[in-house]
Amino acid sequence: MAEILIGITGGIAAYKTATIVSQLRQRGHGVNVAMTESALELVGKATFEALSGRPVQSSLFHSDRIHTHIELAREADLFCIAPATANILSKAAHGIADDLLSTLILSFDKTIIFAPAMNPTMWKKTIIQNNVQKLIEFGATIIYPESGRTSCGEIGVGRMASPEIILNEIEKNIPQKNK
Numbered sequence: 362m363a364e365i366l367i368g369i370t371g372g373i374a375a376y377k378t379a380t381i382v383s384q385l386r387q388r389g390h391g392v393n394v395a396m397t398e399s400a401l402e403l404v405g406k407a408t409f410e411a412l413s414g415r416p417v418q419s420s421l422f423h424s425d426r427i428h429t430h431i432e433l434a435r436e437a438d439l440f441c442i443a444p445a446t447a448n449i450l451s452k453a454a455h456g457i458a459d460d461l462l463s464t465l466i467l468s469f470d471k472t473i474i475f476a477p478a479m480n481p482t483m484w485k486k487t488i489i490q491n492n493v494q495k496l497i498e499f500g501a502t503i504i505y506p507e508s509g510r511t512s513c514g515e516i517g518v519g520r521m522a523s524p525e526i527i528l529n530e531i532e533k534n535i536p537q538k539n540k
């Protein structure tokens with residue numbers, strides 16, 4: 362069984378990540394959850410604490426641990442950010458570490474998976490596509506968003522992949538020693 366770190370950023374699809382955390386736990390994995398301030402505006406910490414059975418971390422400086430940004434990264438076998446906003450993809454592609462989640466990404470050196478989710482116009486932007494390409498070159502796995510109706514009413518590519526697809530990708534990437 363593996364230690365999985367789940368990062369949640371400020372996309373409306375954050376509610377779907379509850380299914381991912383719940384399923385991982387039911388499959389016997391240990392799950393830590395780190396959320397951005399924007400994610401906390403959209404979904405509650407308590408849901409993820411109940412589903413993971415562990416405290417959710419969201420702050421670099423106000424946490425029950427001193428080096429949360431190092432320890433959570435060290436303990437995890439795999440890191441999956443779902444949903445991944447345009448903002449976190451861009452920050453990660455440029456090494457920006459100005460909050461807990463982005464600092465964790467920078468201090469993590471094993472398998473990292475991003476499941477982007479955003480408005481179709483945002484997803485199509487050259488700057489976002491370039492940043493996604495950069496992340497792939499740096500070794501990250503991208504679970505591409507799906508086509509359909511997004512919460513803002515636009516139809517196009519931008520919906521986060523389903524929890525089932527994300528779970529399969531996580532399971533596929535769990536290190537052999539933990540299987």
Ligand SMILES: Cc1cc2nc3c(=O)[nH]c(=O)nc-3n(C[C@H](O)[C@H](O)[C@H](O)COP(=O)(O)O)c2cc1C
Nearest residue numbers: 370371372373397399400446447448449478479480
């Ligand atoms: C209701 C709502 C839904 C949002 N959904 C998304 C989204 O799906 N994808 C995205 O990239 N940004 C979305 N945003 C904008 C982000 O929350 C915003 O860019 C924020 O700065 C992201 O911060 P974070 O990456 O630190 O979580 C949404 C904002 C609101 C108010």
